[in-house]
Amino acid sequence: MVWGANTGIGKTLISAGLAAAAARSQVELLYLKPVQTGFPDSCDASLVAACSGGRVSYAEHAAALLSKQPPDKPAQPDACSVLARTLFAWEAPTSPHTAVALEGRAITDGQLCSLLRAELNSFASKHAQHAQHLPAMALLETAGGVASPAPSGRLQCDAYRPLRLPGVLVGDGRLGGISATISAHESLLLRGYDTSVVVLMESSPLHQNARALGSHFGPRMLIVSLPACPEPPEGPEPTGAGGASVVDANLQQWIDSTRPQFDEILAHLQQQHQQRVAQLASAADAAQAQLWWPFTQHASLKDQQRITVADSRCGEEFAVYQADAETAAPSLRPQYDACASWWTQGMSAELQPRMVEAIAYGAARYGHIIFPETAYEPAVKLADLLLKSVGKGWADRVFYSDDGSTAVEVALKMAFRTYMLDHNIGAEEAQAAIPELWVVGLQNGYHGDTLGAMDAVAPSPFNGPKQTPWYSGRGLFLDPPTVCMVKGTWQVRQAGASAPPSDTPPVTRFPSREAVFSRDRDGSDLHQAYRRQIEGQLDGSPKPLAACILEPVLQGAGGMALVDPLYQRTLAQACRARNIPVIFDEVFSGLWRLGRVSAAEMLGVSPDIACYAKLLTGGTVPLAATLATKAVFDAFQGASKLDALLHGHSYSGHAIGCSAAVAALQIYSDPTLNPSLCAPASAGRNATCPKAPQCKAACGRLLELWDGAAVKEVSLHPRVKSVMSLGTVLAAELEPAGGGGGL
Amino acid sequence: MVWGANTGIGKTLISAGLAAAAARSQVELLYLKPVQTGFPDSCDASLVAACSGGRVSYAEHAAALLSKQPPDKPAQPDACSVLARTLFAWEAPTSPHTAVALEGRAITDGQLCSLLRAELNSFASKHAQHAQHLPAMALLETAGGVASPAPSGRLQCDAYRPLRLPGVLVGDGRLGGISATISAHESLLLRGYDTSVVVLMESSPLHQNARALGSHFGPRMLIVSLPACPEPPEGPEPTGAGGASVVDANLQQWIDSTRPQFDEILAHLQQQHQQRVAQLASAADAAQAQLWWPFTQHASLKDQQRITVADSRCGEEFAVYQADAETAAPSLRPQYDACASWWTQGMSAELQPRMVEAIAYGAARYGHIIFPETAYEPAVKLADLLLKSVGKGWADRVFYSDDGSTAVEVALKMAFRTYMLDHNIGAEEAQAAIPELWVVGLQNGYHGDTLGAMDAVAPSPFNGPKQTPWYSGRGLFLDPPTVCMVKGTWQVRQAGASAPPSDTPPVTRFPSREAVFSRDRDGSDLHQAYRRQIEGQLDGSPKPLAACILEPVLQGAGGMALVDPLYQRTLAQACRARNIPVIFDEVFSGLWRLGRVSAAEMLGVSPDIACYAKLLTGGTVPLAATLATKAVFDAFQGASKLDALLHGHSYSGHAIGCSAAVAALQIYSDPTLNPSLCAPASAGRNATCPKAPQCKAACGRLLELWDGAAVKEVSLHPRVKSVMSLGTVLAAELEPAGGGGGL
Incomplete structure (x- = not known):
């Protein structure tokens, strides 16, 4: 991809020089000008073809603007020739989005990228058919500067992000050009593009832009300085037969004199490409040899095909590397992220750059700042946003940690202290005699993989002696009724063997899902039956129950089981009545996962403590928050530091994560940005x-x-x-x- | 701060218009041109003064270039006047770094920022003395584009980063200017600057740059479009008496016609400033009302003065908000980060932008990608870097998690499985009869705050029933001898009551610290005594010891206690001989903290498993790695997925953290970047x-x-x-x- 640090700095001359170098080196080259304005007076493809002895062709959209019929569909290109193509064109000599406003013929970013993919794939497969062992290259020349608008009005660098092609940045050799070139590079970097060459034409020996750029970029960037190309004489561009561009003497002299530099750039690009392909080709083996993946039986991965090699992501798609089974020809294909990268993704492709901005800005402004007794804007603002959304009406405090599992460990410590204080357990004089505290939870619950979070769930293969020898299920784990649609009818099914008392029907049918969530069910026979059952189970606990911990509404990791909301409400209320703190683990269910800002809101019960993570940072970095009521917070107030909550991590409340979370929460809840909100x-x-x-x-x-x-x-x-x-x-x-x- | 999207787009005219608006609005204004080239023919301060009825003055460096003596030191500025000052100047009309190369008079970034701080502070205090209730403002106009070189050759936007002044970006109204303006803004964003106004002169109605910029930035940015200012007639700039600039009729007309726009910008900047100050002023209260800090007794924080309000960080300094005790005048002062933000910081101010780049690029290219069975470059590359540095010679696999505590929980699971396999414990048929496994560790050890990490240390107030009711110290915790310098002499002190056997001297003196670490001590009497003592203690354990867990060399959180390396080596070797897996918790000690890439290297013992975090990401975001030998990895290979290590977090191996870690490890180990390496x-x-x-x-x-x-x-x-x-x-x-x- 040929990018420009500005307009009018010779992008097309650079493309032409590269095309000529390709022709010299027997590299088959496809030059694409996706968006041409000022057409057909200006036609970059013509110039490139003229300079490299190549042929020009026009896709339909551009061909329609030619005064005479376009040339016939190009024949199968010869091996090692240059084909220069214009895809979309407008007559006005201005920015493409302005040209669209003047002339119409709007093109979406998706159409642009689709057509480019098709052109590139077609070139690759034709090349493979007739000359697969010879090198080939495609050059895609952008219009204006890197952040100039595409026909859609969005920035070019955003519009082409799904393709993430490696780039050549044409720098600016004039006074001020150091800055323009570096900033343009940073716009590309902020969108995940790779740029390994900066090439610029320097008109004056005074500025030495290439030298300054070299010192800024260091060895990671090839900087190539070229002499300026003398301007063509005033007047209309000379054109040859059929409107083709003609190379004037000055230009020919420039092309000839810059051969060594273009040969160097071409070789460099080929080498970079080979390196990239080699890295992708070896990634699966390297990963299999060095990584230890979670939840993965490595012995079953002998077949390399099972490893996904991801070059990048854009929106909900990964660009996945694959080699053609027969020819080993490498390619990247889009693959849908069907696991929403493990339940963390909440941003569209259009909003991901906003998340990147938030993270980059947070990293630049704050890096990391020790959290205790410190206030910095993202941590304070995020707490405020959480207390006014998921914590509205009940929460008073926000405690940050690193992931859902640590958030739950913190929640348990909060609950136990509160319970002990309320029940007068563990006063200084009696520490040795403290009984073992239990939680009350649900079968199939899951709260994370650290030991404390594991101890708060029922036994399973995930915490058996093979995995977690220190595990002991310290709780009463109830078997809840679940909700689902069976053959078109929503119904509540009682749990199997352990739970249902004899007076509860095994299945209750409902006209709609909304009827299951209706508060009209409060006071029903089933409600009474739930209450009797739960009270009996709580009474029968062999140990004091010091916390109730639930995934409200939906159990995620336990199998996407929708628990009867009436049951969870009854349980939470029964615990509340016994002064047992209620913890909602909303790591999965929170932040609009289930359609509301929190699942607690759907249940109609506020917790004493709740945990949030996953979607919190908009799918970027780990961060978790445990929210608590004032009563819970007050249980840790005292004269001694030893009364404080002595739990923390080095990156607690890290500014980068908080910056991301602030941006994510603002995006999620803003109907002008989040098209999924009713607004x-x-x-x-x-x-x-x-x-x-x-x-x-x-x-x-x-x-x-x-x-x-x-x-x-x-x-x-x-x-x-x-x-x-x-x-x-x-x-x-x-x-x-x-x-x-x-x- | 007045930044330019390019050179030659009228930054000084914008400053002049703002200065004139300030003069009209009775706002006292200090205009600073820190770096002026082409001086004295060009003198932006003169133009600004001329347009606003203000006065010019020159700091010594610039004054020295004036042909006649500079004016007297400026008198106390009158209230509501404009004072325009030039600080550093060069004669060549080129980029400052080039001018320095031609003329000398080099200025470091530090000198530049110091002088600017002094000028701003002096202005603020003079203003406070004579007009503290009237508004004042300082404008600091940069040279060229945002990323143009400073006199030092580093980029201006990097050079001024310690000041982090809010900015006005002068955009580019020409064709290509949308891109230039957006990219310039992104360079500022990548360095943590706030920019709330873009103002640009639009020469042609065709391009409509302001409109496109408004649609890109949305409501978060004020976009102001001005007519272009007609060029002055050719020839030397007209100058008045004493070399002062003269405002020609065209310019005067432009200044007059743009009054409403500049009044709007001035009001906007004042409002933004008030918002910023209000936010800083309320941050401590907001934090105290909503946050729950770790390890903090909130009841003791009634005094707001104890809260540090950090506006930003640069290098090892925070910019900390404070209000003058008497006048309540707000200010930001640099404060040294004496806790290295809790032991995570390893980058100089100059290298922090590289970390930001790595994070921004990682976020843009990958966002987050589910980790199991997936390979993406940062995760693969980081594993390779770790195995070739801290893991060199022993480690075979890298397992990622989120923080030191989770890395230790993972390590314990790895060790226990390995031990059980080696000792034939827990085969399927005998699961119910598995004995409780213990660790052997050291008194004052610390491995994190989640329950599993807590269970692996001795009892302390951090895990007592108030904090962690589920804690049970599942280990044999030995009391180790420690090393320190007492009155000029390095010595090894045996532990107090519990540990020393009768045949060990309480104190052994050494000529140097190196002598304490010398391998010549192997085989000494003390070594024999350690061995006898340790073997006896291991033999006496009431439970099977299934893992040895140590912070090698230095116990961090336990009090920066340097443990006798001979003792730790002896203990590790004794465990190795008994087939007890050895875990090194290098979360604090690893990655050059103690002078070597790992503390294990200093001990001369390789672990079976080791944990890294903190410095791993260069002080940015949470990420941890647990490294393991092939034998440990193989203990989890099997036919069933249930044999795999079933531990993971949603953001396991997150690409942003891995990208940061790759950059950090490369910087730490590169002597051209890390000046603290012997090279x-x-x-x-x-x-x-x-x-x-x-x-x-x-x-x-x-x-x-x-x-x-x-x-x-x-x-x-x-x-x-x-x-x-x-x-x-x-x-x-x-x-x-x-x-x-x-x-």
């Missing part, structure tokens, strides 16, 4: 508001992302046992062909 | 090589950072009980005035 701007889409048809105004909830009719249809499939959809989550329980079960 | 480049400083005077070549170790004579002098102070210095660490144990003890 005035989305009035036209109110049919998918979860409160439809009642919702007349903007309710601020996440729109229904799953089509109700489609969900029902899935549930009716003979191989589907049950379905659950809520917020961003859709889960289907399959009927295995050979009997048995499994999610 | 060819530092030959002149070999006197401070820790191997001096024997070190003839570059040994690659960290230079001695603490002067030996000074350390000895500290140890001789009557109130100092002992001193320890090693690598980057200096610790002094004080004799408290009233008796008792404490580190």
Whole structure:
């Protein structure tokens, strides 16, 4: 990709010089000018073809502007020739977005990238057919500067981000050009592009821009200085037969005199490309030899094909490396991130650059600053945003840690101290006689992999003696009723063997999912049955229950199990009545995952303590927050530092993560940025508001992302046992062909 | 600060317009041109003064270039007047660094910032004396574009970073100017500057740059479009009496016609400043009301003065907000980060921008990508760098997690599985009968705050029932001998009550610290005594010892206690002989903290498992790595996924952290970037090589950072009980005035 530090600094001459070098070196070259303005008076493809002895062709959009019929579809290009193509063109000699405003013919970024992908793939496959062992290269020349608008009006450097092609930056050799060149490079860096060459034409020996750039970039960048190309004589560009450009004597002399430099650049680009391909080709082996992946049986990975080699991500897609099975020809193909990178991703491709900005700015302004007794804006602002959103109405304090597991360990320490204080356990004089404290939780709960978080869940293969010899399940783990749609009908199913008392029907049917969440169920027979059952179980606990810990509404890692909200509400209220602190682990369920800012809001119960992570930083870096009520916070106030909560990590409240989280929370909750929110701007889409048809105004909830009719249809499939959809989550329980079960 | 998107786009006219607006609005204004080239023919200060009815003055450096004596030192400026000052000047009309090369008079970035601080402080205090209730403002106009070189040759935007003044960006209204303006803004953002106004002169109605910029930046930026100012007639600038600039009719007309826009900008800047000050002024209260700091007794923080409000960091300094006790006038002052932000900081001010680049690029290219069974460059490259440095010669695998505490939890799981396999414990048929496994560790050890890491240390107030009711010390915790300098002499002191057997002298003196680390001590009487003692203690353990966990060489959180390396080596070897896996927790000691890439290297013992964090990411974001031998890795290979290590976090191996860590490790180990390494480049400083005077070549170790004579002098102070210095660490144990003890 040929980028410019500015307009009018000779990008096309550089492309032409490179094309000529390619022609000399028997490198087959495709030159693409995706967006040409001032056409056909200006036609960069013509100039490039003229300088390199190549041919010109025009895609339909551009060809339509030519006064006479375009040349025939180009024949199969000869091996080692140059083909220069113009894809989209406008007549006005201005920025493409302005030209679109004047002339129409709008092109979206997606159309632009799709067409480029198609052109590049077609070139690659034609080349492979007739000359696969010879080198080939494609040059894609941008218009104006790196951040000049694309036809869509978005910045070019944003528009081309899905392709992430390696670049040549054409620098500015004039006074001020050092700055322009460095800033242009930084705009590319901020979007994850690789640039390994800066080439610039220096008109005056006074400025020595190349020298200053060399000292700034150091050995990581090839800096090539060229003499300025004398301006063509005034007047219209000379054109040859068929409108083709003609190379004047000055230009020819410049092209000839700069051969060594262009040969060097070409060789450098080829070498960089080879290095990149070699690195991608060896990445799977290197990873298999050196990495130890979590939750992965390495012995089963002998087949390298199972390793995903990701060159980059853009939006919801990874660019994944693969080698053609027969020819070993390397390619990158888009692959959908079906695991939302393990439940952390909440940004569209368009909003990812905002997250990058927030992180870069946070890193530059703060780096890291020790957190205790220090106030810096991102940490303070994030606390405020959390207390006013997920913590609204109940939380008083925000405690930061590094991940969901540490957030839960902190929550347990908070709950236990509060409980001990409330129940007069552990006063100084009686420390030796403190009973073992238990939690009350649910079967299939999951709160993280550190020992404290593990001890708060029921036994499973994840915490058996092979994995966690120090594990002991320190809790009463209840078996909850779950909610799902079976053959088109929403229903609550009681748990199997352990839980249901005899007076609870095994299955209760509901007309809709909303009916399951309805507060009208409070006081129902089922509610009474839940209460009796839960009270009995709490009474029967062999140890004091010092905390209730739940994933509200949906158990994520335990199998996307939607728990009957009435049951969880009943349990939480029963604990509250006994002065047992209630912890909501919202690491998975929080921050609009289920359609509301918190799952607590859906349950209609506020916790005493709640944990947030995953989506918190918008899918970038680890950060977690544990929120607590004033009563919990006050349990740690005292005369001695030993009464304080003595838990922390070196990067507690790190400014980079807090900066990312502030940006993420602002984006999630802003209907002008988040198109999935029901809001005035989305009035036209109110049919998918979860409160439809009642919702007349903007309710601020996440729109229904799953089509109700489609969900029902899935549930009716003979191989589907049950379905659950809520917020961003859709889960289907399959009927295995050979009997048995499994999610 | 007035920044330019390019040179020649009217920065000085914008300054002049703002100065005129200030004069109109009774705002006292100091205009500073820190660096002026082409002087005195060009003198931006003169133009600004002429346009605003202000006065000009010159600091000594610039005054020396005037043909006649400079005016007298400026009188006390009148209230609400404009004073325009030139600080440094060169005659050549080129970039400052080029002018320095031609004319000399070099100025370092430090000198530049110091003088600017002095000028600003002097202005502020004079203003406070005579007009403290009236508004005042300082404008500092840069030279060229944002990334144009300063006189030092480094970029201006880097040179001024310690000041982090809020900025006005003068945009480029020409074709290509959208890109130039956006890229310039991004260079400022990448360095943590705040820019809230873009003002640009638009020469042609065709380009509509302001409109495009408004659509890019949205409401977070005020965009002001001005008409272009007609060029002055050709020829030398007209000058008035005493060389003062004269405002020609065109310019006067432009100044007059743009009054409303400049009034708007001035009001906006004042409002932004007030917002910033208000935010800083309220930060301590907001933090005290909403945050829950780790390790902090909030009840003791009633006094707001104890809260540090940090506006930013640069190098080892925070910019800390304070309000004058009497006048409440706000200011920011540099404050040394004496806790190295809790032991995470390893970068100089000059290298922090490289870390920002690495983080921004990592965020842009990858965001986050699910880690299991995926290979992406930063994770693969970091593993390679770790295995070739700290893991050299022993480690085979790298497992990533989020912080030191999780890295230790992972290490314990690794060790236990290895031990169980080696000792035939926990085969499927006998799971119920698995004995409780213990670790062997040291008193005062510390490995993190999650439960598993806590269970691996001896009882302390940090894990008592108030803090961690689930804690149980599952280990044999030995009391080790420690090393320190007492009154000028290095000595090994045996531990107090519990440990020393009768045949070990309580204190052994050594001629130097190197003698304590010498391998000549192997086989000594003390070595034999250590061995007998340790073997006896291991034999006496009531539970199977399944892991040995140590902070090698130095116990950090436990009080900067240097443990006798001979003792730790003896213990590790005894465990190795019994097939007990050895874990080194190098979260604090690793990565050059103690002068070598790992403390293990200093001990001369390789672990089976080791943990790294803190310095790993160069002081930016949380990331940890647990390294393991092939034998440990193989203990998790098996037919079933249930044999795999089932531990992970959502952001495991996150690309942003790995990108930062790759950059940090490369910087730490590169003698051209890390001036603290003994290397060819530092030959002149070999006197401070820790191997001096024997070190003839570059040994690659960290230079001695603490002067030996000074350390000895500290140890001789009557109130100092002992001193320890090693690598980057200096610790002094004080004799408290009233008796008792404490580190």
